[in-house]
Amino acid sequence: MADKRFFTVAGPFFIGELAEMTGSELSDPSAAEKVVDDVAPLQSARENHLTFLDNRKYLDYFRATKAGACFVKPELAAEAPEGTVVLTNKNPYKAYAIAAQAFYPTKVREEFRAPSAVIDPSAVIGPNCHIDHGVVIGKNVKIGANCRIQPQAVIREGVEIGDDSDIGPNVYISHSLIGKKAKIHPGAVIGRQGFGFAIDPGGYIPVPQLGRVILEDDVEIGANSTVDRGSGPDTVIGRGTRIDNLVQIGHNVKIGKFCVIVSQTGISGSTQLGDYVMTGGQSGFAGHLQIGSGAKIAAQSGIMRDVPAQEEVMGSPAVPIRQFMRQTAIVSRMATTKKGNEE
Amino acid sequence: MADKRFFTVAGPFFIGELAEMTGSELSDPSAAEKVVDDVAPLQSARENHLTFLDNRKYLDYFRATKAGACFVKPELAAEAPEGTVVLTNKNPYKAYAIAAQAFYPTKVREEFRAPSAVIDPSAVIGPNCHIDHGVVIGKNVKIGANCRIQPQAVIREGVEIGDDSDIGPNVYISHSLIGKKAKIHPGAVIGRQGFGFAIDPGGYIPVPQLGRVILEDDVEIGANSTVDRGSGPDTVIGRGTRIDNLVQIGHNVKIGKFCVIVSQTGISGSTQLGDYVMTGGQSGFAGHLQIGSGAKIAAQSGIMRDVPAQEEVMGSPAVPIRQFMRQTAIVSRMATTKKGNEE
Amino acid sequence: MADKRFFTVAGPFFIGELAEMTGSELSDPSAAEKVVDDVAPLQSARENHLTFLDNRKYLDYFRATKAGACFVKPELAAEAPEGTVVLTNKNPYKAYAIAAQAFYPTKVREEFRAPSAVIDPSAVIGPNCHIDHGVVIGKNVKIGANCRIQPQAVIREGVEIGDDSDIGPNVYISHSLIGKKAKIHPGAVIGRQGFGFAIDPGGYIPVPQLGRVILEDDVEIGANSTVDRGSGPDTVIGRGTRIDNLVQIGHNVKIGKFCVIVSQTGISGSTQLGDYVMTGGQSGFAGHLQIGSGAKIAAQSGIMRDVPAQEEVMGSPAVPIRQFMRQTAIVSRMATTKKGNEE
Secondary structure (H helix, E strand, O other): OOOOOOOOOOOOEEHHHHHHHHOOEEOOHHHHHOEEOEEOOOOOOOOOEEEEOOOHHHHHHHHOOOOOEEEEOHHHHHHOOOOOEEEEOOOHHHHHHHHHHHHOOOOOOOOEEOOOOEEOOOOEEOOOOEEOOOOEEOOOOEEOOOOEEOOOOEEOOOOEEOOOOEEOOOOEEOOEEEOOOOEEOOOOEEOOOOOOEEEEOOEEEEOOOOOOEEEOOOOEEOOOOEEOOOOOOOEEEOOOOEEOOOOEEOOOOEEOOOOEEOOOOEEOOOOEEOOOOEEOOOOEEOOOOEEOOOOEEOOOOEEOOOEOOOOEEEOOOOEEHHHHHHHHHHHHHHHHHHHHHHO | OOOOOOOOOOOOEEHHHHHHHHOOEEOOHHHHHOEEOEEOOOOOOOOOEEEEOOOHHHHHHHHOOOOOEEEEOHHHHHHOOOOOEEEEOOOHHHHHHHHHHHHOOOOOOOOEEOOOOEEOOOOEEOOOOEEOOOOEEOOOOEEOOOOEEOOOOEEOOOOEEOOOOEEOOOOEEOOEEEOOOOEEOOOOEEOOOOOOEEEEOOEEEEOOOOOOEEEOOOOEEOOOOEEOOOOOOOEEEOOOOEEOOOOEEOOOOEEOOOOEEOOOOEEOOOOEEOOOOEEOOOOEEOOOOEEOOOOEEOOOOEEOOOEOOOOEEEOOOOEEHHHHHHHHHHHHHHHHHHHHHHO | OOOOOOOOOOOOEEHHHHHHHHOOEEOOHHHHHOEEOEEOOOOOOOOOEEEEOOOHHHHHHHHOOOOOEEEEOHHHHHHOOOOOEEEEOOOHHHHHHHHHHHHOOOOOOOOEEOOOOEEOOOOEEOOOOEEOOOOEEOOOOEEOOOOEEOOOOEEOOOOEEOOOOEEOOOOEEOOEEEOOOOEEOOOOEEOOOOOOEEEEOOEEEEOOOOOOEEEOOOOEEOOOOEEOOOOOOOEEEOOOOEEOOOOEEOOOOEEOOOOEEOOOOEEOOOOEEOOOOEEOOOOEEOOOOEEOOOOEEOOOOEEOOOEOOOOEEEOOOOEEHHHHHHHHHHHHHHHHHHHHHHO
8 A cells, every 4th residue: 555656565464473473363264364464544545455453543443344364453453344363452553553563674784885885984883773964973983783773863072882783864963862762753853952041131141052962772863853952960761751843951960761752842941851751832840840650741832841751731830631621621611601791 | 036056947938828827817917028038036036027915014025126017916006116027916926936947847757666675576666756865655555646756765565656657765555545645754753653642551552553644645745854654544635635744643633625734833743624624833732623614723822622613713722813812911911001001 | 061063172271260251159169179170960060060950950960960060059059969069150051051151152253255155246235244055145135244154145236234143054134234243044035025915805015114124223023033123113122131032022012121022922013022031932922012021921812902010911802911810710710610510
């Protein structure tokens, strides 16, 4: 189903093979020998395709799907149309992710040095790296094995990047130590000096920003996002954390492991997030706050105080989500009543 | 009036010619033979200049203008100062746009291939294209006639771009089919993989993002904006739609025709907008929503539910605009009363 | 303390020297002959380090610091631990800034022209400029002395840049006159055409954007920020103003001197800010507004009306900050009371 101009499909696979690979149950064991040769969305899948149902909003599409096979939660299996083999799994989206990776495996890197790349002789670059056109790599940079550095990326003096990392085009990295399996999307800016200056009647006096950016292993930074380096302490992003597009991370921010930071979030200087924190799009954090592990910050929230672990907050200024819902309901009701009075 | 270092003016034009070109009425038909040789803002225009009044906020500037001629709505014509020829038009801003295009026509492209551009031999590039320094064009890319690809732009394998398109510097495009007359501003990132992963206690499992970005004809994408490709379905932006700077468009989003998406808006995955939708700056949309045609979303609104066609909404969470105004007024009044009590 | 891979320290300095340089008082004059050889944060500083206490939040770190010397406000000097020489100063952060600049002075530029830089023969470039790899400089561009133009930056026809400026990698500048000591961070886009078009049933008609961007001396523009050029009038940013990352400045906006515009702020077309205005992160301004000098705009505020000089406002729509606090308190109390009723 995927456009052949952009994607190359592997396969086909036996349905039994896919069930095993993903830890799913086959509703009809005799279907194990059937094959599917691609993945596709519920609406457009045909009998040779594998699909999934994750969001109940799309249940009607599931009932009408023409797909040959479908990952679905056990409790929804009975809704499957005839002709679709059901692969039940508690986490059908995860099962789909694993299967789709089998159909569309990551390409193996081929060693390449573009003639236009400017690589300082003191830089150390591991085996099987793909260094693309116009890349600039500074003094004493260290890049691990199997990395891709995409066109026009600029890697400044002293930066270290771990194995299997992918640095997008037009990315700028300075003053940073980057772990393995990093994925830095196009246009991201990592390690520029933070917004630090002393206020003085005669103007602003820049404060030398002497910290670094530390990205632990398996961190993803979205397109055109910006991560400022520390002012003295470091800016740190923990293992496995996913940062979306157009996000701003201020100096000295610490983000724990496996956080999800959705697009256009802004985190001010020196704020610390625990592990597994999720922030909705366009949420904003004042500086010097402590956000506990597992906290969930709703989209557009304005965080002005510490948030305890596991708390879900919403609003600007943010309050616990039930409190926010109550506030919203009361104000809405008052406005409706008032309207009745006026008319 | 425009700085000669940056702009080259055509003309002069007879006022009668400009009236005809823009469908305007001359208040004084005898003025048709007068000429103006440039356009200028109300405040700084002189007798050889053409200007316009669109926003009533600037009515005082109009009354005092030294301009030789001015586009204005018929009902305001009487406010013109002596010495200014009035060109009445129901849409004076549109009339000005047409006249200003005559004074400052788009330059004709000249065929050019920068020696530093890296163009895969399999790429097909139409006539009269300007391929600038440091551009990287991948395998099987197809670019139509009269296109400009500005410095350091990276166009990945399989991408297709229609005639008369202008791709800005440092732009990244992959997995995309782009129509005619596209205008992609500097630093935009189009077609990177969306923010898609399955959640698992052991980390996040990336879900291969197998869709594309489809830009229909005459679409504009602002500077440093990001448009993620579909996860399976496509991300689609309809004909004539204008997207401003620093906007985030998530995977599978569908935007209809002639929408206006103002700066720093964020639209989450799988949300669909009809035609002629307008979104104010910094507005945000949750995922999987339906926004009807002609809906108007005020700046900073947080859209958490479907919005019917033609509805105007505001607030976070957004409500119909009259409801929002009432809520704001009531809360404000309560706070004022309360203040009275306290003092 | 700073990582030697990224920073080169000068010094050591006598504490007496540092007191003199920063206008600070030594708590123990006999300590003037002691030396420190680096700066460091309160928590990690050791006896050979200089540090500072600015934010009372970190008072406990101050009480426990191992630093050899510390800038602090006079009223907190008594809290210093034994062994730490106290340098009292009304503005300890400013004192630290000056001292840290002595330890980490800006490198002197060395004249350099990368062989891959494409510089139009008509461009005039001052002495001691560092023009990096892949830079593109257009016709009649003028660049002052001691400038650095980082890799892949694109400077379009006619642009002028004053002495001692630093233009980051992947920056795009067109239609702009830029003063001395400008600091433009990576990925910023300055001078693209604004979001100007006339609305017409048949589509949007672009309005030629004939103004410029004027940056006065000593302006800083953050990473991936966008500053649109004027539509006829200019977009102007006043002397000493600091703009953070991912900020959008619309066409014709005027910003006064010494403003601080925090990350992800958006300012719509033709709005004018006086001097010393501060905007919190993610704040947004409608178009055609007047914001008085010294106004303080809280984070996430939505400014829909003029703001008087010195006013502090908050909320969306924004109101004076005391009014906002009252509104928030009342709504919060009502929701709490309501909760009591329900349970």
